Amino acid sequence: MAYASVVEFVENYMSLVYRRQVTDISDTVWCPEWWKHAEALARLDAMWRAWEYLRKDGKTGLSVWFLDHADPHMAKLFDPKGPFKYCSVRNGHKDMLTPLPLKSPTQGLFTDPTMGDFRM
Template sequence: MTDEPDDVPQLDVPVGMFEDIEDLKAQLARLTALVKQLAGGEDGEPGGPPADEEETAGGQTAEDEEEWQYPPFILLLDPPQYDDELRALIEWVEGVLVPGYLAEPSAEARWCHLWFEHPVAVARLHACWLAWQELTDPATCGYTGPSVWHRDHLDPCLRELRASNGPFSGCTKGEHQVGHRLPGLVPSAWRQED
């Protein structure tokens, strides 16, 4: 004889739902401990490690689980990491962006074939590429990610890069100028001349 009542309905529970609930419980426990720690509650003094820091969902320890690292922004990198990231960016720009999205350059829509020598272009295109990596993966963004990427990242990026006053404004077909956007003297708010 079982202890369950006879009128318990049989529910179809999706596979994996119990694991999701357990993960949520573990996250809630960690957040609760963190709030108590930050508030100086029973788990310790503020600034100390939480009591259950080593435990994570599924009974794994923090050392077993590799922490996700976001890719760094390219302008914050030093060689050789900068060079490696730039090579990967060049592959994406020349393999995806240029053939798929850039029409013939014109006075209204400029493009420089040596875009990687323009720091502003590298910065904008790298940011656009990072967003593309995240927003074209249905596992992280669903099916609307590509639309969001086009609207929020690609279109504004290309508008700024290809504008008549953008980083390629001094570059014309067959000619390339990198220094056309660099000011000769930048005034400083810290130093005033008498």
Template sequence: MASQPDKKQEAAVTTHFGSADEFVRKQLIGSYRRRVIAHGSGGGMRWKAAWWDSEEAQQRMEALWRSWEAARQDEKAGMSSWWINHCDPHMKALLSPEGPFADSKDENRIGAPLPYTAAPDGMFKDDRQPLLYTEQQKQQQEEQEGQESQGGTQPA
């Protein structure tokens, strides 16, 4: 009988962050530092501290979060690929003077994190999910399916 994965193995296959908001708050705004200026201040990038107030931004941040979670599993080129193929294009669209934050009045200083305003309570539910099977979990699943196909395990 195969043993169950221990807590450490289970943690290794769940998302690191529980929501797009947690990802933005704890990862993105500190690592993606760009000078943003208020609408009416001329050209330049725009960002809204209440980013979650835009449906487009919510969808893009959800995509960025989920793709970041997948990329962190690839120890070789995953994060490089994430920056080039996911983060940069989404952030370019979001920060564009014509993007969803075009009318934002939020600003920051050069080198400072992007401004952030907490989302309303309950807006983002914790959604930690398994990402990938560990080899042990995959083997257990295959063994269980084999037993069921041979009639060795009765359905509950």
């Protein structure tokens, strides 16, 4: 592996490759404490693992990685409506987003949830 962890990958690769103006008045947001956001951590970890795999393809690996992995994930992370909505480079991390509201389904509704088998 080129990077030992997702933190190393973000600090030494992603932050250098994805240079953006991330100010309070920008349409591109970022949280300096990105690891405090479950969605950001999951997306960046997935990107790191895909990068480690695809970088070994000397022909189109990195292009595939950018188009299929990095660009879609980073668009979600940079989006002002995304996980960094209340954060800013100037004011730092704001933990204001709560988990999605849920209600548990009635027991027995799904005979086999892994197969999408609905009993209605």
